[in-house]
Amino acid sequence: MSKNAINKLRLKFIGIFMGVLIAIIGLFSVSIHIINQYNRNRVINAALSYIVDQNGEINKNPKAGSFDDFSTEFHYSARYFSVTYNKDGSIARSTTSHIAAVSRSQAYNLARKALRSGDETGHDGVYYYKVAKVGKNQTLVVFLDCTTQIESSKNLTITIIMVTLPGILLVFVCALAISKRAVRPEIENAERQNLFITNASHELKTPLAVIRANMEVEEMINGEDEWTKSTMNQVERMNGLIQNLVMIAKAQEQENREGDAIINVSTLINESIDPFMSLVQSENKQIIRTIQSDVMMKGDASKVRQLCSLLVDNAVKYCDDQGTITVALSALKKDKVIRLDVSNTYADGKNVDYTKFFDRFYRADQSHNIDRGGYGIGLSIAESIVRLYGGSIHASWKEGIITFTCMMKSKI
Numbered sequence: 001m002s003k004n005a006i007n008k009l010r011l012k013f014i015g016i017f018m019g020v021l022i023a024i025i026g027l028f029s030v031s032i033h034i035i036n037q038y039n040r041n042r043v044i045n046a047a048l049s050y051i052v053d054q055n056g057e058i059n060k061n062p063k064a065g066s067f068d069d070f071s072t073e074f075h076y077s078a079r080y081f082s083v084t085y086n087k088d089g090s091i092a093r094s095t096t097s098h099i100a101a102v103s104r105s106q107a108y109n110l111a112r113k114a115l116r117s118g119d120e121t122g123h124d125g126v127y128y129y130k131v132a133k134v135g136k137n138q139t140l141v142v143f144l145d146c147t148t149q150i151e152s153s154k155n156l157t158i159t160i161i162m163v164t165l166p167g168i169l170l171v172f173v174c175a176l177a178i179s180k181r182a183v184r185p186e187i188e189n190a191e192r193q194n195l196f197i198t199n200a201s202h203e204l205k206t207p208l209a210v211i212r213a214n215m216e217v218e219e220m221i222n223g224e225d226e227w228t229k230s231t232m233n234q235v236e237r238m239n240g241l242i243q244n245l246v247m248i249a250k251a252q253e254q255e256n257r258e259g260d261a262i263i264n265v266s267t268l269i270n271e272s273i274d275p276f277m278s279l280v281q282s283e284n285k286q287i288i289r290t291i292q293s294d295v296m297m298k299g300d301a302s303k304v305r306q307l308c309s310l311l312v313d314n315a316v317k318y319c320d321d322q323g324t325i326t327v328a329l330s331a332l333k334k335d336k337v338i339r340l341d342v343s344n345t346y347a348d349g350k351n352v353d354y355t356k357f358f359d360r361f362y363r364a365d366q367s368h369n370i371d372r373g374g375y376g377i378g379l380s381i382a383e384s385i386v387r388l389y390g391g392s393i394h395a396s397w398k399e400g401i402i403t404f405t406c407m408m409k410s411k412i
Helices: 003-053 104-117 147-222 226-253 265-282 301-318 375-388
Strands: 080-085 091-095 121-124 127-134 138-145 261-264 286-291 296-299 324-332 337-345 392-398 401-409
Touching: 003 127, 003 138, 003 147, 080 104, 091 104, 104 121, 104 127, 104 138, 147 226, 226 375, 261 265, 261 301, 265 286, 265 296, 265 301, 265 324, 265 337, 296 301, 296 401, 301 324, 301 337, 301 375, 301 401, 375 392, 375 401
Parallel strands: 286 324
Antiparallel strands: 080 091, 080 138, 121 127, 127 138, 261 296, 324 337, 337 401, 392 401
16 A cells, blocks of 8 residues: 555544544534523423412512422522413503513513414513413413523533534544554555565566576577476566566555646547557557547646556457457546546457456456456556546446546646
8 A cells, every 4th residue: 555545544534533523522512502401491481380370470478498499599580570461451460570671561562472472482582481371361471581591501502612623623633643653654664565566676677687598598509498488488477577566666656646737638648559559550450549639637647648558558458359449538628527438349358347457466367377467457557547636447348349438637
């Protein structure tokens, strides 16, 4: 796994962790808010019911223990008013001496509004009310000033926000620092692995070149036999393995966007196809180009060339004898997407699992023949290039033709 891949995995893990954390904290915060609202409304309703039981005015000389859930101070601290109506709608009596913010006329207006609502309980701003039948055909409307309770709820909500938001930010910062420290050994291991692959590849090339040269001299002197032929085949196999390892190391090192610029993809695709023309003609195959002119994108020219070369090389290798390779390029301007299709005739592709084609070292025929090559290495690198530009790649087969389709964002 490359350094960029490890960092992406790290950030993905942090994102999931923070998402779960925010969800849990949010659930707890909402639960606290709901419970607080429930308790507040329960206390308010109990206070209103108590005043109703006192016929709209708390007894000036309450007996000890007569307040149930309320302290004796409730008689002095409660801010309320009440209006009692007769059956014909006339006012029987009113009490406004326990509140300074509401005049008698305002009390009448609020009481009439409460009656018109038809609700037994409700609120008008900070004034919560209860409507009840009392005495003989009379209706009592009691209002309680709940400013203190409402402010307490608001303060609790603000406190929750002020505690949770900095807490989430602190956890996020700690997660970034701790995760960076945690993945550092993996990044170092990945870098050492790539360095080892590169160095080992160079070291192996020298003895293989010597073996090849010795075998060629042996064949010149004594002629080719089964032993020299077998040795040369193994040398070719080793060279193929070394080439694959180097390709993997280079693909991991190039997973960045530092070399991006505005490039002409049409020109790059044509230039990438040209070197294959002589090989295709020698194998009695043909290449058909359907390249839209002046298709532009923001990217790295070397990566686009490598992408096209890998796909065309793969198509040439696996194209049927006397078959056709088709390379098509088009720009979907509406979606700002570039589409590259590379297809070839492939009669044996009906029952192939194409989802595995982009796995490294995958071979459809399981022959492990390095001379022909496998799908996995080149296509795996092609997939990493396409994903680097926010795109996707997939393989499909229809009526004897296999097609590799790349979709990349033009970024312009």
